[in-house]
Every structure is written in structure tokens, then in C-alpha cells.
Amino acid sequence: MTAQHHDLTGGLVTFLMDTTLATIPQSAVHQGVRGFVNWLGCAMGGRHQPETMKAAAALLPLAGFGRSTVIGHGRLTDCMTAAFLNSMSSSALSYNEYHPDTVLHPVGPVAAAVAALGEECGLDGKGAVEAIVIGVEVAIRCGIALLKPPAQAHTGLSPTGAAVPIGVAAAAAKVLRLNAAQTRAALGLATGQAGGLRETIGAMSGAFIPAQTVRPGVIAALLARQDFTCTPHVLEGPHGLLAVFGGNSTAENMLENVGTAFALESVSYKLYPGGVWIHAAVDAALAIASRKSLRENDIAAIDVHVHPRAVEIAGHSAPRSAREAQASLPHWVSAALLRNKAGVAEASDEAVQNPAIVSLRSRVRLHADGNLAVTAARCAVTLSNGEVLEHHVQHCRGSIMTPASDTDLTEKFIDQVDYAGYKDGAAIAQQAWEILDCSDISQLLQQC
Template sequence: MTLEVSYVCKSYAERLAEFIVSLNLNAVPANVIEHAKLCILDWFGAVLAGANEKEAAMLIELFKDFTPKEATIIGPGFKVPAQDAAYVNGAISHMIELDDIHREAIIHPGVPVIPAALALSEKLNASGSTLIEAVIAGYEVEIAIGKAVNPSHYRFWHTTGTCGTFGAAAAASKVLNLTLSETVNSLGIAGTHAAGLIEVFGSSSKPLNPGRAARDGVMAALLAKIGFTGPKTILEGEKGFFKATSAESFYEKGFSGLGVTYEILRNSFKRHASCGHTHAAIDAMLDLRSRFNLKPQEIVELEVGTYKDALEIVGKNYEPKTPAEAKFSLPYCIAIAIIDGAAGLRQFTYENLSKNDVKDLIKRVRVYLDDEINMLYPQKLGARVKVTVRSGKTYEKVVESAKGSPENPLSKDELISKFIDLASLKVGFEKSKELANVIMKLEKLDSVSELLEVLTS
């Protein structure tokens, strides 16, 4: 009761700051530390594979001459100012759509937080334990805020860009070892930087949202450290973040378990290279394809039932023109899944987009709002797939939780295998295995530079 009363007198930013400052890895459960390392591993896979993208090369070229040389851009291996490394690494790690997700917060938590924590950890020669602490702090903060403002926030706002800015500021504050008041200021500054619109989905600007969130989180903490202030009511104030960006009324839903339960454990890991809103449908399609040996030429109709946000975001583009658009086209994802038996990086290419069999099958897909699936959202990102073939037979599959979700998780071995598959596209198989071993022992490193040296050696 005393704890509840004390919260009445404290703003949400103050409560979050108390959590950030008090977080100590020695008091964190072992399974949380292990899961945080898997999140870091998964992020490194995404950023290394993302570094091969055309847009990554464009960003790298733009930033390569920036000084001072403080933190590494993953991939090419050269250094730029810490906040710029956070920006570039944050953007690149979101380019292939294989980074992690927290469903209830509707956020990709790793892409704003980990590059912010990593850049400052490298600049300050911080330990592996400090990096893990910062990542846990960042995840818990951005997820708490994301849960508080959603699902209504997600109507217009890209949570990864908005709430991710707070998460990146929390992680940066932890690495910088800010005081309680400085951390409150850091969150206050982050709130006025927080941005990112859904309208950019399907364009090459989408990855810039987490990149900007990572950079602005670093800047918020650095500004707080030298004396800049921000309002402690940045979240719940009359003109604050909550009321400006959300129609929710019960914000406490995001904060009730803060410091008691760890939301990082409810993270989902992606196995398909497309928007998370497509994954349950892809899983259902792949299952039907495998069990009934379905052939594209036999299919008369593909009906995909989904929830409202998925319908709006990925259910309406039947003529994607670019690989980025294809990742946000549920009709394309379903068509390519049944043709290729996969929805990985190799399936999202201009070559596949131009194929007549893909275009023809897309015309047989119908995406609709399924009331039962919609009722599960956002606790579950489900889908119902029904296939009708020429004989008149129908095959149906409902997937409530895609593979990689907390209810249907990828194993540690599967996540390491995913990492090696992605990282080897940039650094080769042997170095990928070495990097995985180092990351899974991260808390034992005296300096994160030891981790980065594996990449650049």
C-alpha cells in the first residue's frame, strides 16, 4: 500500500528513472540476462545482413567522414561520432525486417535501444555487463510506454520510432551512469524528440525511424549530462506524449509490473523477412503447403483472415513495386510462400516481383477482417488461411501465435542458427560462429571493444 501511495506523488518519468538507476545486473534473474544476450545476438544478425542492402550503402557513404571517430558502424567497420553510429546501425538493422518484436507494445525494441547502448558503450570503453544492463533498461522502458499508449497510438505513430526514443534514452542514461535527476531530464528531452509516422511503411524511410530514435536517445542522455532539463511530466502532462499521441485512458497498464516482471522475456523473434503482421498467415500457409502438398497451379482462391491493423498496414497492396513494399504486402507474402516454400531474404527481390506466376497467384488472394482473429489482437497476432483448390476441396489453418512468439518460441539453437545464417552473408561462416560465442559470453567481457574487434579483425 505504501508503494502505491508513493506512486501517486511521482510522475511516470520519475518512476522510470528510478528503475533505470537502480537496475543492477547482479540482481537480475539469470534467464533475463540470457534472453537479453539473445536479443543482442538477434540484432547483430539483422544489422550485419542489413549492411548488404543498397540503402545501407547510401547511409554509410553519407556518414563515413563524420568525426570524431568514437563508435563503429557495423559492416564496414569504420568509426563515426557515437550518436551517428547509433543512427546508422539503428536504421540498417531494421532494413531487412528480421528484428525482434514486442506484441502488446507493438514495437521493435532492439533496433532503437541496442545501437544506442552499443555506441556509447564503445565510446566509453564500458564492459559487456554494462551493455546488457543498458539493453534491459531500454527494453523495459520503451515497452512500458508502448503498452501504455497502444493500441490507439499505432493508428498514426510508429511505436519503434516514438517509444523507441525513450528506450534509447534509458539505455544511454544507464551507460553514462546518470543520476536520478539527470535520467528524468534525459527522458523529458527524449519525449520532445520522439517521432515516426506509419505513413512511411513500405518505403526506404521506415528504417530511419529507429535510426533517429537511437540517435536522439543518445543525444537526450548526453544533453542531460551537461545540464539540459526536460519536464518530469513529459508522459502524462496536459500537453505531454500520452495525450498528444494516444486515445488510451488507463496508462498504468504499461507500468504496473515495472521492476517486478521483465517484459523483455515476452519478446518475439522473427523468422520471416517481412512485416510482423504477415507472420502468422505465412506460418499457416507454409503448414498447409507442407501437409497437403499444395501446388500454385491447383489453387483457385486463398482467403486470409486477419486483424484490423494488419488489414490496414499489410492487407491492401496487391501490386507491390519494390522489395520494401513486398514486405508490407500480405498478398505477396502468401503467394511467394506457397511458390517458394519460404519468406526469407531471397524471396523479396525485384526478380520475384516481376515473375508472372507470382503476379497471377496474388490475384487469387483475398485478405479480409476476421472477427475472431481481431478479438485476439494485440495479445496475439493471428491469422486464418483457407485454400480452395480446383477439385473444390478446401484446407484451413488458424495460427494464433507465429513461430518465434513467446507461446511458440524459437529455441536458443534456432536463434543462433538464424544469426549465423544472416551474419555469414556479411562476414562469413567462421567469423559468425566466433561472434555468436563472444555475444553469448558478453557479461564476461571487460570491454565491448573485444566484441567489436571480432568484427573488424
């Protein structure tokens, strides 16, 4: 254990032992409910996506018996398989959530693990929300320790893959009611399995990383319940996660205000099914489309100014599939301008192959602007007659400065589940919002 890191794992264990739903501020509890609603809608919405179906085909024939629901498949299975598949489906449309400072996607994996383990344990809604809030808190604090300067994590490291397994282990420890020694072991075992590479983004493998994060955490907690031991400082030790992946991380603020300030309150919920880098430009394109109905042959050129990382990550101008289009600024700007919408249908293979959208993508010019925040964009559409339509977005919808409302999340829920073929999306959404009153989460999940 290095001097500057002290006993960070011990601090997290104390937080887990001391924190209950009664000690969590009501504002954070409500964010836990919002996180559950968002995860469930995304998991239902992604049930028929290719990556979900292929993963189910690969794993379900070999899965064990259990009481955990595979959402959208009408089947119960073992908790690890259910958690993996439900996390996979919740990220398949890239319609999930993110933490702005770290670009972690912690809520979906944590909620999937809590739901699957909770069904095995007869967990009620209050216990589920409690575990979600705590698990997300641990994941984000670990992510900040890895990524906040002077830490020097490589840009190719997946923050979700590196930090979220620890949060899943924390949530699982809470569901399984582990004692302090067992909880420390669970956190250490999960930390020892952390990892993942951003090079996977752009194919089905992009959904694999958040799905895979549930397994280290769940396995770690189940092993720890049987008093399987682990060295005590896998997070902060000289050969631990922070030293190996975090570079010069000091993690001085990792435990600051722990138990009183909750990071879930700073999580942003996506209102478009694509990477965070496309959202501000989509807002700008939709604003222009709402002012004037446009056809493909009306438009001569489109200039989009965004943060440099947005150009780097989402500059793909010729996506061949819905998955590739999720991280394609040219696709999303073109689709939004022509359809005046940016929902699940605009992220489909049909939209990716639509001749008008394909043609327009080639006229999108991306400009890296270091003065723009990730949540900002400028868009200028030059029409064939020389007219220029412009719009500047400072903070995109869904960002921490312009957060998604509960109504936004309900509409998003219904849009996804209706598109996925459910007939009662509004009713299930209402039940999800009432999760705190649920005596057994299986009653809700087995309807999905």
C-alpha cells in the same frame, strides 16, 4: 503535472538508479542476451540493403571521429552516426522484434545505441546487457501508457517513434553512469523529441523511424551528462507526451511491478523477414507446402483469413520492391507456397519479380476476420483439380505463445549474415551468445 499521472518520470529514474544486472532476474538477463544476438544478426544481415547503403553514403562523409563501429562497413565513426546506421540496418529487412501489446520495435534501437556508446566508453558485455534490459523496459512501459485503453493515441502515430527514444535515453544514461538529476533531464529531453508516423511504412522511410529513435535518446543523455537541464515532467505533464499523444491516458499501471517484472520477457522475435501481420499466414502456407509440393499452375485460388488490421496494413497485392513486399500478405503466402521457405531470399527483389510468384499473388483473396488474433490465420488453397488444402494457425512461430528458441535465433542469425556475404556467421553468433563474458564489446563488434 496532472494528478492522475503523479511523478511517472521520477518513478522511472528511481528504477534506473536502483537496477543493476545483479538485481535483474536471470530469465530477463537471458532475454537481454537474446535481444543482443537478434539485433547483431539483423544489423549484419541488413548491411547491404538499399536504405542502409544510401544512409551510409549520405552520413559517413560528414561524420565525426570516434571509436564506434559501423557494422558491415569496416569503419569507426562517432557514436551517434554509428547508432543511427546500425539501427537502420537492423530494421532494413523487417526481421527484427516486436512487443505484442504495443507493436513497438524497441530492442534494435536500444541495442544499437548501447553498442555505439559502449564502444566509446569501453563497456563490457555485462554492462551492455544491463543497459539493454533497462532501456527496453522503459520504452515498453511508455508505449503501454500511450496505447493501453483508456489511452486514445491516433492509429497513425508510430509507437516506436513515440516511445523508443525514451528507452534509448534510459539505456544511454545507464551506459554513461548519469546521476539521478541528469537521468531525469535525459528522459525529459528525449521525450520532448518523440514522434513519428505510420504513414512512412512501405518505403525506405519505414526503416528510418526506428533508426531515428536512437538520436533523441543519445543526444539527450550526452547533453544531460554536461548538466543540460530540462523541465521535470515532459512525460506526464499537462502538455507532455501522454497528454498530447495519449489522449485519455491515465497510465495508472505504468510503474506497476517496475523492477521486478521485465517487459523484455514478453518481446517476440520475428522468424520471417516481414511485418508482424504476415507471420501467421506464412506459417499456414508453409504447413500446406510441406504436405504437398506445389507449382504455380497447380493453384486456382488462395483464401487467407486474418485479423482485420492485417488486411488493412498488409493487403498490398502488387509490391514493386523488397521493401514493399515486407508488408504484403499476397507476396508472402505465394512465395511460401511455391518455395516452401520464407527467409531472406524470399524477401528479395528477385522473389518480388519472380514470374510465378507475381502470377500467384493475383489469386490470393484476403478475408478480415475479427475473431482471429493477430497471431492467427486460416489458409485454404484450392487446386486446379478441385482439391482444397487447409491449415489453421492459432499462434504463429515467434509469438509469445510459441516463442523463438535460442536455436531458432541462431539459425536466423546465420541465415541473414550468410546471405549478406559474411563467411563466419556461426562463429560470430557463438561469440554474441557469450556477450556476458566479453570484457570490451568492441572486441566483438569490430569483427562485424
